[in-house]
Amino acid sequence: MEHGRRVDLLNCADEPIHIPGSIQPHGALLFFSAAGLLEGWSANAPTLLGIAPEPGIPCASLALPSAALELLCDYIGPADAEAAPSMVPVSVHGLEFDCIVHAACGRIIAEFEAREVGADEVARFAVKAHASIDRLRRQKSIEGLLSSAVDQIREFTGFDRVMAYRFRPDDSGDVVAESRREDLVPYLGQRYPAGDIPAQARRLYILNTLRSIVDVHYQAVPLLGAPDAAPLDMSHAVLRSVSPVHVEYLKNMGVGASMSVSIVINGRLWGLIACHHMSRRLVPYSVRMAADVLAQVIGSTIHSIEARLQSEMVERSTATRARVIADLVLDEDPLETLSRHAGAIMTATASQAMIACHYGKLLAHGDLPPGLAEAIVASLPENEHDLVLRESLGDWPPALHAQLGKWVGMMALPFDPGAGGWSILLRVEQIEQVAWGGRPEKTTALGPLGTRLTPRGSFDAWYETVRGHAQPWEATVLGNARLALAELVRVMTSRRAQLDATRAQLLAMLGHDLRDPLHSINMAGMVLEKGNSQPTLGKRIQSSTSRMQRMISQVLDMSRIDGGLGLGVALEPVDLTALVEDLMDEARMAYPTIPFQLTCDEAAMVNADSGRLGQVLSNLLSNARHHGEAGKPVRVCVTVQGREAVVEVSNAGAPIPPELAATLFNPFKRASLNNPRNRTGMGLGLYIAQQIVREHHGEIAYRHEGNEVIFSVRLPLLDDA
Structure with a gap:
C-alpha cells in the first residue's frame, strides 16, 4: 500500500x-x-x-x-x-x-x-x-x-x-x-x-x-x-x-x-x-x-x-428601520427623515459617517472633509438597484484614493435610483499592527527531505502595519440593509405613484379653478370694451387676478418642493410680534366684519425669512377666517416658551375628524375640493406652510382645545435674543 x-x-x-x-x-x-x-x-x-x-x-x-x-x-x-x-x-x-x-x-x-x-x-x-x-x-x-x-x-x-x-x-x-x-x-x-x-x-x-x-x-x-x-x-x-x-x-x-x-x-x-x-x-x-x-x-x-449579540443587533436595527420607514411614509422629504435618524442609523450599522442625497440635494453627517461627500456620490454607478459595497482602498476608483483619507469602507443603498436617491454609510480605516507568528511568506531552505520550500523556522513576532482596510460589513448588517433598501424602494415607489396621481389631479384642478377667474376677467373686458364703465369691474378683475396669482404661486412652490430644491428661505433677524401685528392689521382692513384679536404679544426675535413666514401666518389667518364660526373672533397669541417662540392662531369650531386631521399637511386634500367655505383653495396651503416652517427649523401642529381649532407654529429664538 x-x-x-x-x-x-x-x-x-x-x-x-x-x-x-x-x-x-x-x-x-x-x-x-x-x-x-x-x-x-x-x-x-x-x-x-x-x-x-x-x-x-x-x-x-x-x-x-x-x-x-x-x-x-x-x-x-x-x-x-x-x-x-x-x-x-x-x-x-x-x-x-x-x-x-x-x-x-x-x-x-x-x-x-x-x-x-x-x-x-x-x-x-x-x-x-x-x-x-x-x-x-x-x-x-x-x-x-x-x-x-x-x-x-x-x-x-x-x-x-x-x-x-x-x-x-x-x-x-x-x-x-x-x-x-x-x-x-x-x-x-x-x-x-x-x-x-x-x-x-x-x-x-x-x-x-x-x-x-x-x-x-x-x-x-x-x-x-x-x-x-x-x-x-x-x-x-x-x-x-x-x-x-x-x-x-x-x-x-x-x-x-x-x-x-x-x-x-x-x-x-x-x-x-x-x-x-x-x-x-x-x-x-x-x-x-x-x-x-x-x-x-x-x-x-x-x-x-x-x-444573543446578533439578536440584540438585529433588534436594534429592526427598531431603527421601522422608525425610519414609519416617518418616511408621513414626511414629504426623505432627506429630512434620513437626517433626523442619522445617529440611530450609524449606531445600528457601526458606521462613523452618513451621506444622503436626492434630486441633487445632499446632506452629510460625520467628520467628512469638504467636497468628499460630493465626490463619493459622483463615484456611484447610475441606475443601480442593489447595495454597493466597498471595504478597502482598492475597492474605490483610483482617482478618489488621495481624497478619501480614512474613509475606506462604504455601504450605499440606492433607495430612489431615478432621482439619484442614495443613503450612504461610511466606515473609517482600521490601522492595525499585526503580530505575525514569524514572517508569513514561504522560504526555500534545506529541509529533512532536501532543498525545497519549507515552513518558516522562526516564530518570533514579526510586526506588520496593515492599512487601507475598514471593518468588513457584517452579515447581520448587510441582511438588515437589504431589508431596509426593499422597504425604502417600496415607499418611494408608492410616493412616486401618488405624485403622478397628484400631478394629474393638479392639472384637472387648475383647468377647473382657473376657468372661473379667467371667465370673470373676460366678461369684464367685454363690458369695458363696450364702454359701460362700472366701478365694480375693476375690483372683480383685481380679485380674479389675485386668485390666479395665488394659485400659480402655490403650484410653483409645490414644484420646487417636489424637485428637492426647497423654497430658498433667506434668514435674517425678524421681530415676530411686529410681523404678526402687521398681518393682523391687513386682515382687519380686508375683512372689517371679522374680529381679529391679538390676545398676547410677548417680544420674540427669530431668525427667519419675513416674506415666507408671513406667507405661513397669512395662510393660518385665512383658514381661521374661512372655517371659523360666523361672528366668532379669530385670536392670535405670541409667547416665548423656553428657547422657542410660539404663535397660535385659533378660531371657534368643532374638532377636525381624525381621518382628516391625519392628512392636514398633505397636498391636494379631498377636504379642500369643492369646499363651499374655501372655494379658492387647492389644498396646498398647509403643505407649503409646513415646508416653510421646516426650513426655519421649526414645527407646525394642529390641536383642538376648549371648543377651538388651534394651529401653532414653533420657531427657535434668535441666539442673542
Missing part, C-alpha cells in the same frame, strides 16, 4: 492527508471489510498484538482479546454503514491498550492505542474535565470563555502550552487566549496566516475534531495488506500519521508533542484549541475525548453568545 509520499510547500495543499498509508508507532491498526474479513494491518501489529495477520481471514480468527472481538462483531454489517467510534480497554501480553473501533467508507477500523497511565488516573482526569465543563458553561463572554477554557484544558491534560485560536474571514487565525509554562515565550496576540492550515486539513478538522501527535520525532509505521487494496481512508483514525510538512512546522517551533481540538459552529471551523508539549506526551484516549466534549461545549456556548 502506498505511503511516505514526498511533500513540500509546493504540493502540500494537494496532499491526501486522509490516506497517508501509515500510522504513528504508539499503537497498531487493523482494518476489515464490512463483513469482518481482514484487509490490512500496520506493520507493527504482529509484534504489539501477537497475531499472525493474513488478508481475508475473519476477525474472529485473530488472537485478540475477547473484549476487542466482541466490539468488532458489533460493527459487522452493511458495506455502506457509518458508525461512530467506541472504546474498550484491553490487555495484550501485559501491555494496556485502548481499543477504538469505528466504521467508515465500507470498512471497519480497529486501533489499539497504548495507554501509559492506570484506570484510576484516567478517572481523575475525567472528574477534572467534568468540573471544567460546568465552569465554562457559566461564562458570559467569548473572551472569558476561551481564557477559562485554555486554563481548564491545560490543567487536566498537562500540556506545557494551550492556546485558543480564532479564525478570521480570510482563514488567518489569532491566538486570543493562552495558558503556558512560565519559561515559554508567549504567543498570545500573534496571528498565523491561512496557509498554515491547508484546505484539506481544514476539512479534516471539521470531520474529525481531535488530532493528536504523541512524538514529532516518530518514525511512521506503514500499512500492509493486499497489493491491490484501496487506500484506507483514515479521516476518523486516532493513530493517523500526519503530514511531514506539519511535523517539520512543529519541530521548527520546538514542539515535541501536540493535540488540537476543533471548535466547530454550524459546520464552520470557528477556531482551534491547540496544545503543545516540549517533549513526548501521550494523553489517554478518554481524556482526549473529554477535551473534545469540552470543545463542543465551548462551541455551543460561543454560538449562544454570538446568537
Whole structure:
C-alpha cells in the first residue's frame, strides 16, 4: 500500500492527508471489510498484538482479546454503514491498550492505542474535565470563555502550552487566549496566516475534531495488506500519521508533542484549541475525548453568545428601520427623515459617517472633509438597484484614493435610483499592527527531505502595519440593509405613484379653478370694451387676478418642493410680534366684519425669512377666517416658551375628524375640493406652510382645545435674543 509520499510547500495543499498509508508507532491498526474479513494491518501489529495477520481471514480468527472481538462483531454489517467510534480497554501480553473501533467508507477500523497511565488516573482526569465543563458553561463572554477554557484544558491534560485560536474571514487565525509554562515565550496576540492550515486539513478538522501527535520525532509505521487494496481512508483514525510538512512546522517551533481540538459552529471551523508539549506526551484516549466534549461545549456556548449579540443587533436595527420607514411614509422629504435618524442609523450599522442625497440635494453627517461627500456620490454607478459595497482602498476608483483619507469602507443603498436617491454609510480605516507568528511568506531552505520550500523556522513576532482596510460589513448588517433598501424602494415607489396621481389631479384642478377667474376677467373686458364703465369691474378683475396669482404661486412652490430644491428661505433677524401685528392689521382692513384679536404679544426675535413666514401666518389667518364660526373672533397669541417662540392662531369650531386631521399637511386634500367655505383653495396651503416652517427649523401642529381649532407654529429664538 502506498505511503511516505514526498511533500513540500509546493504540493502540500494537494496532499491526501486522509490516506497517508501509515500510522504513528504508539499503537497498531487493523482494518476489515464490512463483513469482518481482514484487509490490512500496520506493520507493527504482529509484534504489539501477537497475531499472525493474513488478508481475508475473519476477525474472529485473530488472537485478540475477547473484549476487542466482541466490539468488532458489533460493527459487522452493511458495506455502506457509518458508525461512530467506541472504546474498550484491553490487555495484550501485559501491555494496556485502548481499543477504538469505528466504521467508515465500507470498512471497519480497529486501533489499539497504548495507554501509559492506570484506570484510576484516567478517572481523575475525567472528574477534572467534568468540573471544567460546568465552569465554562457559566461564562458570559467569548473572551472569558476561551481564557477559562485554555486554563481548564491545560490543567487536566498537562500540556506545557494551550492556546485558543480564532479564525478570521480570510482563514488567518489569532491566538486570543493562552495558558503556558512560565519559561515559554508567549504567543498570545500573534496571528498565523491561512496557509498554515491547508484546505484539506481544514476539512479534516471539521470531520474529525481531535488530532493528536504523541512524538514529532516518530518514525511512521506503514500499512500492509493486499497489493491491490484501496487506500484506507483514515479521516476518523486516532493513530493517523500526519503530514511531514506539519511535523517539520512543529519541530521548527520546538514542539515535541501536540493535540488540537476543533471548535466547530454550524459546520464552520470557528477556531482551534491547540496544545503543545516540549517533549513526548501521550494523553489517554478518554481524556482526549473529554477535551473534545469540552470543545463542543465551548462551541455551543460561543454560538449562544454570538446568537444573543446578533439578536440584540438585529433588534436594534429592526427598531431603527421601522422608525425610519414609519416617518418616511408621513414626511414629504426623505432627506429630512434620513437626517433626523442619522445617529440611530450609524449606531445600528457601526458606521462613523452618513451621506444622503436626492434630486441633487445632499446632506452629510460625520467628520467628512469638504467636497468628499460630493465626490463619493459622483463615484456611484447610475441606475443601480442593489447595495454597493466597498471595504478597502482598492475597492474605490483610483482617482478618489488621495481624497478619501480614512474613509475606506462604504455601504450605499440606492433607495430612489431615478432621482439619484442614495443613503450612504461610511466606515473609517482600521490601522492595525499585526503580530505575525514569524514572517508569513514561504522560504526555500534545506529541509529533512532536501532543498525545497519549507515552513518558516522562526516564530518570533514579526510586526506588520496593515492599512487601507475598514471593518468588513457584517452579515447581520448587510441582511438588515437589504431589508431596509426593499422597504425604502417600496415607499418611494408608492410616493412616486401618488405624485403622478397628484400631478394629474393638479392639472384637472387648475383647468377647473382657473376657468372661473379667467371667465370673470373676460366678461369684464367685454363690458369695458363696450364702454359701460362700472366701478365694480375693476375690483372683480383685481380679485380674479389675485386668485390666479395665488394659485400659480402655490403650484410653483409645490414644484420646487417636489424637485428637492426647497423654497430658498433667506434668514435674517425678524421681530415676530411686529410681523404678526402687521398681518393682523391687513386682515382687519380686508375683512372689517371679522374680529381679529391679538390676545398676547410677548417680544420674540427669530431668525427667519419675513416674506415666507408671513406667507405661513397669512395662510393660518385665512383658514381661521374661512372655517371659523360666523361672528366668532379669530385670536392670535405670541409667547416665548423656553428657547422657542410660539404663535397660535385659533378660531371657534368643532374638532377636525381624525381621518382628516391625519392628512392636514398633505397636498391636494379631498377636504379642500369643492369646499363651499374655501372655494379658492387647492389644498396646498398647509403643505407649503409646513415646508416653510421646516426650513426655519421649526414645527407646525394642529390641536383642538376648549371648543377651538388651534394651529401653532414653533420657531427657535434668535441666539442673542
